[in-house]
Amino acid sequence: MINPFRSEEEAYRFLLVTVGYFAAIAIAALAIDKWAGLAVFVLLTLAGVVYLVRARRAEPMRQTVSARRGGENEHRILVIANETVGGGLLREEIRRRSEGYDEHVLVVCPALNTAVRHWASDEDGARAQAQERLNASLARLREAGLDAKGEVGDAEPLQAMEDAVRLFGPDEIIISTHPEGRSHWLERGIVDAARERFAVPITHVVVDLEAEQGSREPTP
Amino acid sequence: MTVHAEAHHGPPIANQSSRVDSSTLGMLLFIASEIMLFGSFFTAYFFVRVVGGAPEWPPHPFHLPVFVAGVNTLILLTSSFTMHWSLQAIKRGNRAGMQAGLVLTLALGLTFLLTQAREYSRIGFAPHDGAFGSSFYGLTGLHGAHVFVGLTLLSFATVRAFRGHFTPEDHRGVEIPGIYWHFVDVMWIVVYTTVYIL
Numbered sequence: 471m472i473n474p475f476r477s478e479e480e481a482y483r484f485l486l487v488t489v490g491y492f493a494a495i496a497i498a499a500l501a502i503d504k505w506a507g508l509a510v511f512v513l514l515t516l517a518g519v520v521y522l523v524r525a526r527r528a529e530p531m532r533q534t535v536s537a538r539r540g541g542e543n544e545h546r547i548l549v550i551a552n553e554t555v556g557g558g559l560l561r562e563e564i565r566r567r568s569e570g571y572d573e574h575v576l577v578v579c580p581a582l583n584t585a586v587r588h589w590a591s592d593e594d595g596a597r598a599q600a601q602e603r604l605n606a607s608l609a610r611l612r613e614a615g616l617d618a619k620g621e622v623g624d625a626e627p628l629q630a631m632e633d634a635v636r637l638f639g640p641d642e643i644i645i646s647t648h649p650e651g652r653s654h655w656l657e658r659g660i661v662d663a664a665r666e667r668f669a670v671p672i673t674h675v676v677v678d679l680e681a682e683q684g685s686r687e688p689t690p
Numbered sequence: 691m692t693v694h695a696e697a698h699h700g701p702p703i704a705n706q707s708s709r710v711d712s713s714t715l716g717m718l719l720f721i722a723s724e725i726m727l728f729g730s731f732f733t734a735y736f737f738v739r740v741v742g743g744a745p746e747w748p749p750h751p752f753h754l755p756v757f758v759a760g761v762n763t764l765i766l767l768t769s770s771f772t773m774h775w776s777l778q779a780i781k782r783g784n785r786a787g788m789q790a791g792l793v794l795t796l797a798l799g800l801t802f803l804l805t806q807a808r809e810y811s812r813i814g815f816a817p818h819d820g821a822f823g824s825s826f827y828g829l830t831g832l833h834g835a836h837v838f839v840g841l842t843l844l845s846f847a848t849v850r851a852f853r854g855h856f857t858p859e860d861h862r863g864v865e866i867p868g869i870y871w872h873f874v875d876v877m878w879i880v881v882y883t884t885v886y887i888l
Contacts, residue, residue: 475721478868482774485872485879489767492883499888507888 545571548640560646560675561614575618578634579604580627642671735825756886762805769798770875783858792848799841840874843867
């Protein structure tokens, strides 16, 4: 987002632009007439809007670099999963990647919500449900011999990931999702967006819980 | 395998966003609320001006000291320049430059406020003299109050600057008042153009 008050330097630049903007309007209104001032106002405002839209598109994506934490033999894995942590494929992936290391695993469960509740900031229910899913996921990981700590993250998975990257400092990220077409609306395009934003190796694991459950069910 | 399960007692840990640091976010939210406050005053002003249907503006017999306010505008704009200079100086490790910039900004801001007070005493109408008087004093007075708050913040920054609190790496105490000061100047440009010029 382009924010003119993000820093003193940007605020100063914004002040200079404001001076130019209002000076042009005032000169046109006083030198010609008020309709000329109005025309300059409309033209400059439109030009400003076009500039802002273009600048926003051209703004390079900031890459968040994970700050290295822990010792030499420590491997920190951040797992982003809504409800697929229980999947066998993901458990296997975590185990494979942590082999031979003193591993630290953090599971972040984004508090995914419906669109209406998300925009209305009604997230208490979503957070409570995410906490339940997280507890169940951590229990399954423990059953499989993997111990991890976990937390409920922001409703937007990308933001939840950014918070965790800055606070946890992972060496790699594993994003676990349902198969395409079954993902939550907030999860769509998350893997590509994460690869653009974070300068950390990212692995995408697709977990088909229904297929896994189906294969476990005894045949009649 | 390492166990990291931790028991947490007490209230939930505050959720923390990592996009913007908390002091800058606080200033951004404050500025957003200020924009809404000024917006309500401007709405009242334009309502009086447009819906009131006065044939000329300012309405007879009111007269505004455009030239004095123009000089005052230049003083305030110069203070933004000295504020910017001050921050650039500390970023380059020039502590004396930062101190000089802050003192000059304070002096110019104080000059602006005193000139405005002098303007009020000679302008010839009061806030209770009709809707025009109320909206004029409302808008310029609201801005004046913001200049006062800005000067207070700058005073803290100046005292801290002379006590050696700021370094090229750590100068948030100058940056945050600087953002606020430029915002106050931006608002004055809007007030001056709409109230005095147009």
